[in-house]
Amino acid sequence: MSHAPTATRRRDGEGPLARLRAATARAHHDLDTSLAVLDRPWDAGGHRRWLELTWGLLAPLERSLAAWARTDPGVLDVASRARADLALADLRALGVPEGDLAALPECPGTPAVPDRAAAVGVCYVLDGSTLGGRLIARAVVAAGVPAEATTSLTGRPGAGRRWRDTVAAVEAVGGRGDGEDLPAVVAAASATFAAYRDWLAPLAVPATAGPARGVGR
Numbered sequence: 001m002s003h004a005p006t007a008t009r010r011r012d013g014e015g016p017l018a019r020l021r022a023a024t025a026r027a028h029h030d031l032d033t034s035l036a037v038l039d040r041p042w043d044a045g046g047h048r049r050w051l052e053l054t055w056g057l058l059a060p061l062e063r064s065l066a067a068w069a070r071t072d073p074g075v076l077d078v079a080s081r082a083r084a085d086l087a088l089a090d091l092r093a094l095g096v097p098e099g100d101l102a103a104l105p106e107c108p109g110t111p112a113v114p115d116r117a118a119a120v121g122v123c124y125v126l127d128g129s130t131l132g133g134r135l136i137a138r139a140v141v142a143a144g145v146p147a148e149a150t151t152s153l154t155g156r157p158g159a160g161r162r163w164r165d166t167v168a169a170v171e172a173v174g175g176r177g178d179g180e181d182l183p184a185v186v187a188a189a190s191a192t193f194a195a196y197r198d199w200l201a202p203l204a205v206p207a208t209a210g211p212a213r214g215v216g217r
Contacts, residue, residue: 015171015174015175016170016171016173016174016175016179016182016185017167017170017171017174019174019182019186020121020124020170020174020182020185020186020189023186023189023190024125024186024189024190024193027190027193027194027197028193030193030197031193031196031197031200034197034200034201034204034205035200035203035204035205036205037132037135037136037139038135038136038139039205040203040205041143042139042140042143042144042145043143043144043145044094044144044145044149047094047140047145047149048091048094048096049202049203050203051087051090051091051094051149051152052091052104053199053200053202053203054083054087054152054200055084055087055088055091055104055152056104056105056106056107056199057106057107057110057195057196057199057200058082058083058084058087058126058152059084059106060106060107060110061110061111061113061122061126061192061195062078062081062082062083062084064110064111064112064113064122065078065081065113065119065122065123066078066079067113068113068114068115068116068118068119069119072115072116072119075116075119075120075169076119076120076123076162076165076166076169077162077165078119078123080156080158080162081123081126081127081130081155081156081162082156083126083130083152083155083156084152086151086152086155086156087152088101089151089152090148090149090150090151090152091149093146093148093149094146094149107195107198107199109194109195109198109199110191110192110195111187111188111191111192111195113188115184116169116173116181117173117174117181117182117184117185117188118184118185118187118188119188120166120169120170120173120174120185120188121184121185121186121187121188121189121190121191121192122188122189122192123166123169124166124170124185124189124192125189125192125193125196126192127159127162127163127166128163129196130153130154130155130159130162130163131159131160131163133152133153133154133155134153134154134159136153137150137153137154140153170185173185
């Protein structure tokens, strides 16, 4: 299986990963706050809507990643990161008819993935959401949703390894030369956060007096 290129991982506030996190912190916070994933009420109907919108976002993103990977193989294993097919399986586990699945709309505003820097930025967001999905899955199951309808939240086995590969890729791509590729990584990650926020807006919860619990990484 392919792995991201190795890189020296700096743990100070100057390295590519730290700079990427800082540059996207506001977008990440705003998304967590609007969705309040650990505080929102969950039931089968709400979970179905979550899965439908999630599929609509993941499907075009994953197609773009797959197209990029065919031209630049061996950097990140995009096939093992795929969750759109898992979202469909989750919807089937909820009893959603095939006709409804075939009619699901896709998000028109997902970022393009023309190169390695963009792919790394997109995977930074997607892999982070998979890690956070483990917490969401526990909350969803505790609310009475069948566990077999939560596979797209946690993804395929190896989420921790894939996150480490993405971190290594951020450090490698963002650290090339004088860091000239890092802005492209940041732009792709920011655009992915924005696509999440806009497409999942129907799931936003009303603002509360206290801070929402997020699933930060």
